[in-house]
Amino acid sequence: MAVKKKSAAKKKVAKKAPARKAVAKKSAAKKSVAKKKTTAKRAVKKSVAKKTAKKAPAKKAAVKKVTKKKTAAKRSAKKSAKKAAAPRVTVTSSRPVAAPVAAPVKADVPAKPAAAPKQGASGRVVFAVVVGIVLLAMIVWSKSGTDTDDGAAPAPSMSQSVEASESATPEETTVAVGTIEAPSKFVALKSADGLNLRWVAPMATDGLTGYNVEMRANGTGDWTIIATVPADQLTQAVTKIGDTGWTQFRVSSVYSDGQTAPAKVFGIPGEFK
DSSP, X not given: OHHHHHHHXXXXXXXXXXXXXXXXXXXXXXXXXXXXXXXXXXXXXXXXXXXXXXXXXXXXXXXXXHHHHHHHHHHHHHHHHHHHHTTOOOOOOSSOOOOOOOOOOOTTSOOOOOOOOXXXXXXXXXXXXXXXXXXXXXHHHHHHHHHHHTTOOOOOOHHHHHHHHHHHSOOOOOOOOSOOOOOEEEEEEEOSSEEEEEEEOOSOOTTEEEEXXXXXXXXXXXXXXXXXXXXXXXXXXXXXXXXXXXXXXEEEEEXXXXXXXXXXXXEEEEEEO
């Protein structure tokens, strides 16, 4: 019986041993799982802490940028306000401003009399000025006397100065005329008291200023200009003063450069002027 009890006890012990082992395995597994969870939690916390640590300076930088922008906006607003206030012009009223009312002076305190100007100093200044004027007048008078005694040349008169200025001015240059031509069809028609001289204008009219009408007695001596007419006048009247002898007539074209072109000469019996 004792042997059976021992064997039964051994069997119970043998049965309990694997149960204990299983419990030990389960507890070890639970511990490993708990360790893994704790390590995972720690890793998650570390990563979260790192992320928060990274985010913190970024947030600080963003906050700094925002504050800088706000300060820059405030400064620009102040500058624009100053610029806007600068061109304003204050308009003053045309009404006279009332003078400030002086405080009443107490009767007990006598007012100080104003200091009288020093008459001695002002009198000396006046005397010095008078003396200087007298000396200056004497010097000027003495110089004028010496100038007149030396026999200085008199100042030129106005006519002399005008002549000098006219002679100093350069002569006007005239442009030479290329082509000149004499009048054509020069004739004499009888009139009540003499003759009417007529002619036709030349073809070369560039620079033509007029005509010279000339005559001479008996075809000898110098030509005498009896009339100078403009370029648009093509007639000239002459008067007969006698029947003796005969008279030559000539008409010449006159140009701006001084050149002349005489037409054909003809003679008429009698004396004319």
